[in-house]
Amino acid sequence: MAFSRLTSAIKKEFALLLRDRRLLAPIFVIPVLQVVILSYGATLEIKRIGVGVCDMDMSSGSRRLISAMEGTGYFRVKMVSDPKQITLMLDRREAVIGIVIPHGFASGRNREVQVLVDGSNTSLGQIALYYFTGVIMSATANSLPLDDRVRVIYNPMMKSSWFMVPGVVGLVLLVFTMLLTAIAVVKEKEHGTLEQVIVSPMRPWEFVFSKTLPFVLVGMVQVSLVLTIAVLWFRIPFKGSLFTLAVFGLLMLMSTLSLGLFISVITRTQKQAMMTAYFIAPVLVILSGFMIPVENMPRPSQIVAWLNPITYFLQAMRGIFLKGWGFRELWPQAIVLFIYGTVLLSISTWLVRKRVL
């Protein structure tokens, strides 16, 4: 009896989900959009960056330097005749760095090259300066005798997308399963259909199980979608195994579904549930190392991040994608997520029984 009761409840939830066509579209379109935008947009490599150059030397040597700069494709050189104009270009955002090649540069009398950097954009300014230093070192005859053989491993082109797209798996699972679960339960509150559930012989765990199962599947489909696009279209390496990924996905879902249940307990209307989810999600995402690694944060933020289950999930994702790690390396993360999942799920089910049903 209990089994058929459960299956019919699950069937009902699936029917509800599938009927809501206008909700299904964003469920699948938004993750794809996120991967596309991140993969194309999240890059700090520089291309066609505006550079103002004031060539006071006007020699073949200085011209060689300028054409070397243009040849790299990093820079879009704009010549000016007066060093003062460079500041003006930086003011108007026409250039990120400005270069003054001194008189006597080619003859070696004056080797002091002034570089003005737009400090209002710190990362871009620094990277542009670094690229320029590279160009000038290799373009001038007495280049620095520097034999730097440091290789970058796991992400040789240093693409931000390789760091962030594995994180999108976590982002998508968090935002959608949390929000959808919360809405699904709160909708029953709003429509006053909870009484029917209460008088039915359905147990609380059955209610929670049938409410969340459709979103477990939604989450799994979303992850597959993200994975397919990331690997096949954007060629982000996936060195680990799908099995490890799936296990971590399920462990993570235990936590995110519970968060959705928590929200449904404390809110009364769909709007409130959405607002709360909207409010919580960015904090959980930022303090999980989605954009910048936890190690680069100040100590108090790190402590909060280590209390956040998503941090462990993102570590696992990057390990699986970029390093090909399995449970041998990731067992601590798996245990932490499992403990979080069980504890949160038990508490939230208990809360749903006490406060909702």
Added chain:
Amino acid sequence: MRAVILKEIRHILRDPISLTVILVMPIAYLFIFLYSITFDIKRVPLGVVDYQNSSLSRDFLNNLTAHGCFELKAYYPDEASLMRDVSLGKIKLGLVIPQDFDERLSAGSLSYAGWFEGVEGNSTNIARGYLFSGAAGFLLGQAEKMGLAPPLDVRPRYLYNPMLRSRWFLAPGFSAIILMLVATALTALSLVREREEGKVEVLRTLPVNPYAFVAAKALPYVVIGLVDFFITIGMVSLIYRVPVKGGILSLTGFTLLFLFPALSLGLVISSIARAQREAWFLALATTLLPSIILSGFIFPVESMPMWLRIIAEAMPVRHYLIILRSVMIKGVGLAELWPHALVLGLYGIALLAIAGRRMRAWLSPG
């Protein structure tokens, strides 16, 4: 019109959660994000295998760690053990100093090898720059000691933000994004709610001008947006000491101009969506990630592929961010920024017109 405005205000005040989101969210976000996110890359964990182990090689390492960019965590006996810790991420830069380090240095060349754990591209890129300039600086120092003329001297000078504090760079970005999120998310629910609750029928019976109605809906949110703006700018300048070089008055003017398209975008979403949930997802899709990634907040728009650049330039928050950053950090004004201001104004008009048209379609019976 006044009745519509008053009703909307009452509605905002009645819902404690909306009110919390409006007032607490900007403060909490700004505090958490600005505190946690920093691009000042310091104390990058460094592991070393020093096959030379001479005073010169130690000098070189001291030179790298002296400025606080790198922190020497441990020496390793061989490359395999160093490599293991690099791959685990315990060590970000594993440096191998060759056996003939001194010999080559006396011949005038500096050589080393190693690995960066590059999973996170941005900080790796910057740390690599530190390594490069640290090595170049060491080499120049050596050349000077030996009485040789330095081959080339690149002298960087940072304008506007001489200490290169990343908070100066991030704070305007966060302010712009938070304002965008609040403005669009709030108005996105305003019209669709009326429709969901079936109030459109009532409106149809009244002599309502759809454009005036839509504008009246947005007005209370202009005030909220301004309040949020003052909260964020106040925090940014008082707690985090980010300057507002161009003056608060000019900044407020630009912000009013920005609220126009930002709120109108929410209204357009609200007039397209059939249900609150749908409006919510649309608002999320059009604001959250795009405004973080495509606004130039962190990633340079100039380097993106052309089609994505077009989308990025088409977003109001991109222009607002440019304005905010320029006014706050560079101290420039309308003379330099009028093209961006013009774009914001035109957007506002266009989006409001679209929302008004949609509204008129709702109001006309049948």
